Amino acid sequence: MKLTYYPGCTLKNKAENFENSAIFALNHLGVEVQELSRWNCCGTVFSLTTDDLMHHLAPIRNLIRVKEANSDKVMTLCAMCFNTLKRANEYMKNDPEGLDKLNQFMYREKIKYDGDVEVLHLLELLKDEVKFENIKSKVVKPLTDLKVASYYGCYLVRPQEIGIDDVENPTIIEELISLLGGIPVDFPYKTECCGSYQTVDKPEVVAERTFQILQSVQKNQADVVVVSCPLCAFNLDHRQKETIQIFPGFKNIPILYFTQLMAIAFGCSEDILKFNLHYIDPKPILQEKGLI
Amino acid sequence: MIVNISKKKVKSDFVTKVEELSGQNLLACYQCGKCSAGCPAISQMDILPNQIIRLAQLGLKNELFKSKSIWVCASCMTCNTRCPKGINVAEVIEAVRQILLRKRKDHVELKDLSEEEKREVPPIALIACFRKFTS
Numbered sequence A: 001m002k003l004t005y006y007p008g009c010t011l012k013n014k015a016e017n018f019e020n021s022a023i024f025a026l027n028h029l030g031v032e033v034q035e036l037s038r039w040n041c042c043g044t045v046f047s048l049t050t051d052d053l054m055h056h057l058a059p060i061r062n063l064i065r066v067k068e069a070n071s072d073k074v075m076t077l078c079a080m081c082f083n084t085l086k087r088a089n090e091y092m093k094n095d096p097e098g099l100d101k102l103n104q105f106m107y108r109e110k111i112k113y114d115g116d117v118e119v120l121h122l123l124e125l126l127k128d129e130v131k132f133e134n135i136k137s138k139v140v141k142p143l144t145d146l147k148v149a150s151y152y153g154c155y156l157v158r159p160q161e162i163g164i165d166d167v168e169n170p171t172i173i174e175e176l177i178s179l180l181g182g183i184p185v186d187f188p189y190k191t192e193c194c195g196s197y198q199t200v201d202k203p204e205v206v207a208e209r210t211f212q213i214l215q216s217v218q219k220n221q222a223d224v225v226v227v228s229c230p231l232c233a234f235n236l237d238h239r240q241k242e243t244i245q246i247f248p249g250f251k252n253i254p255i256l257y258f259t260q261l262m263a264i265a266f267g268c269s270e271d272i273l274k275f276n277l278h279y280i281d282p283k284p285i286l287q288e289k290g291l292i
Numbered sequence B: 001m002i003v004n005i006s007k008k009k010v011k012s013d014f015v016t017k018v019e020e021l022s023g024q025n026l027l028a029c030y031q032c033g034k035c036s037a038g039c040p041a042i043s044q045m046d047i048l049p050n051q052i053i054r055l056a057q058l059g060l061k062n063e064l065f066k067s068k069s070i071w072v073c074a075s076c077m078t079c080n081t082r083c084p085k086g087i088n089v090a091e092v093i094e095a096v097r098q099i100l101l102r103k104r105k106d107h108v109e110l111k112d113l114s115e116e117e118k119r120e121v122p123p124i125a126l127i128a129c130f131r132k133f134t135s
């Protein structure tokens, strides 16, 4: 199987650990990943005002790039890119007049866009196309005894129309963790917003959220938390520095991308995991469980 | 708090603009408070999401413009998915922010961020921040 892949900006620097581990895991599952030869930033947030066609240009241009690569499907890893690309596409499908205006504006593009590219998140592809049942047999190092809390945040599940799973109680990552041999841990804050981009001008607000979310994870005795968004990863991992200053009793906990656990279960070497990008080192707990 | 309600404000251009930009019917809200009950940002807010809707219904734009709440809402969409009347509260808050931002009243300035702050956060955080907080 071959997949067209849109990486987005952050996967090429702060979230290289996400990209490398995802590609390793997909190759191990026999999927060839083909990155778009040309792409631009998606804009990261979907425009919420009715008169703002302009900001749908960036995501739609990326979907034109997908068509140029002779594909009608695109895979995303970053939850923010997924949300922005998918929502812009849905919006355009439901607004032919707006789409027409955008196409006229993009008169230099060789392809006129019709809303016919499907935007998929890696998790959906794993469940529906690679199929979850084919994953178990590919595990070479099961995540035995590792208790994993799955944090979804906002962009994978809201709004409901584009969400990849139940809007209030998604379980797709937990299903995957079980297949990899780990122990999924439930906790009540898995779809609670981490504060998102507020991290730029109000880091203390994010630190408070991080505290709430991670304290709940720890009460439920998880060893690690997995995420699917580089901004959630930054807020939950790097903002633990500010969290501990505000809440001195707080205990650190490592944050990983779900793809890093897949890569470990599929027997990757440690350089793929790029632990140097983490603030809280996941190595001690992974070593304790005999996983690295 | 004393609130002065006037027909003029209720029928003002501000109310029309908020409804237009958000695509929402403000009067559909019956003030049940469910949006505020689930909002993760309320500890930082001076007025709650349901109060934002009420102030918008009444055209009390100055109260909205000076509120801290419109800048701590991160458009997480929790309120939208839970409103029993199907109101997109996040879009209403975005509309209020946009009315201000479009007067070139930016909420963040690149020059106020240190090199270290800019280098520390991931690109998606910076881009999203400037998309939401500048015109």
Ligand code: SF4
Binding pocket: B028, B029, B030, B031, B032, B033, B034, B035, B036, B049, B050, B053, B082, B083, B084, B085, B086, B087, B089
């Ligand atoms: S949940 Fe909906 S109806 Fe209830 S107060 Fe909020 S906006 Fe109004």
Ligand code: SF4
Binding pocket: A193, B035, B038, B039, B040, B041, B049, B072, B073, B074, B075, B076, B077, B078, B079, B080, B089, B090, B093
């Ligand atoms: S979108 Fe804004 S108002 Fe609504 S729940 Fe999230 S932070 Fe609160």
